[in-house]
Amino acid sequence: MPPAVLSAVRVHPVKSLAACAADEAVVEPWGLDGDRRWMLIDGEGRVVTQRQQPRMAQLSARVLPGGGLSLSAPGSKPLRVEVPDPGLLLVAQLHRNKVEVVEAAEAAHAWFSTRLGAEVRLVHLDAPSHRRPVDPAFGLPGETVSLADGFPLLLTTRASLDALNSLIARGVHPDEGPLPMNRFRPNVVVDGTAPWAEDDWKRITIGEVVFRVVKPCGRCVITTTDQRTAERGKEPLRTLALHRRTGKDLLFGQNLIPDGTGVIRVGDPVRVLG
Numbered sequence: 001m002p003p004a005v006l007s008a009v010r011v012h013p014v015k016s017l018a019a020c021a022a023d024e025a026v027v028e029p030w031g032l033d034g035d036r037r038w039m040l041i042d043g044e045g046r047v048v049t050q051r052q053q054p055r056m057a058q059l060s061a062r063v064l065p066g067g068g069l070s071l072s073a074p075g076s077k078p079l080r081v082e083v084p085d086p087g088l089l090l091v092a093q094l095h096r097n098k099v100e101v102v103e104a105a106e107a108a109h110a111w112f113s114t115r116l117g118a119e120v121r122l123v124h125l126d127a128p129s130h131r132r133p134v135d136p137a138f139g140l141p142g143e144t145v146s147l148a149d150g151f152p153l154l155l156t157t158r159a160s161l162d163a164l165n166s167l168i169a170r171g172v173h174p175d176e177g178p179l180p181m182n183r184f185r186p187n188v189v190v191d192g193t194a195p196w197a198e199d200d201w202k203r204i205t206i207g208e209v210v211f212r213v214v215k216p217c218g219r220c221v222i223t224t225t226d227q228r229t230a231e232r233g234k235e236p237l238r239t240l241a242l243h244r245r246t247g248k249d250l251l252f253g254q255n256l257i258p259d260g261t262g263v264i265r266v267g268d269p270v271r272v273l274g
Helices: 054-058 106-116 158-169 237-243
Strands: 005-011 020-022 024-028 038-041 060-063 069-072 079-081 090-094 097-103 121-124 153-157 188-191 203-206 209-218 249-258 262-265 270-272
Touching (some): 005 024, 005 262, 038 090, 054 106, 069 106, 106 121, 153 209, 158 188, 158 249, 209 262
Antiparallel strands (some): 005 188, 024 262, 090 097, 097 121, 153 249, 203 209, 203 270
């Protein structure tokens, strides 16, 4: 088998919006530079994702120099959003955690609210001191994460997706497959492995950056959402429930914590250290 390589890098500037493909990315202690530094919240300060609003898949954000955003949607002119000035911090609820964020300009709130048909606000994760601690059951003291669900990076492999699609093709809903990788919203995609090889990894390098492989990723309803049409189906959750269940978790992909910083690039070798 040829050596494993990094085949794709994806950054999600706004949590739960469409991903941006990149040729390279800077690895920071809490995730890829520009990944999930912004999110939407509702009137109660709770995070809004594709779980509640599948149409978020059809909206996209591009990071601008300085950290601002260019927002775009089908049939709409782009909207430029600047990084808000540090000021009054808002405490938002991100699943079971609280996080301090700063609100964007009113124009951004109106842009999203109009397209989603619900009142939402765009908020920004400001200083590194506002990052959340990684789950201490899996992270080391002082390790943090941005606005990702739980860990700095998510890794998937092409061979495991191919294996999953083969299972879907033999299942109850074969018409829903094959599924593309964007259903799983990874940061890094690896080619050149055996199916499910990542289940046994503990430490890897991508290029010169070392990562700990700390926890399989339990999947949610977002994976059933077509990222182009925002329509939902049954897969892959039905097939994962039959073949990739551990307790209540339906598993696909692995969560990573970087042991250092650096730049990763498409084409970098991926080496398993243990």
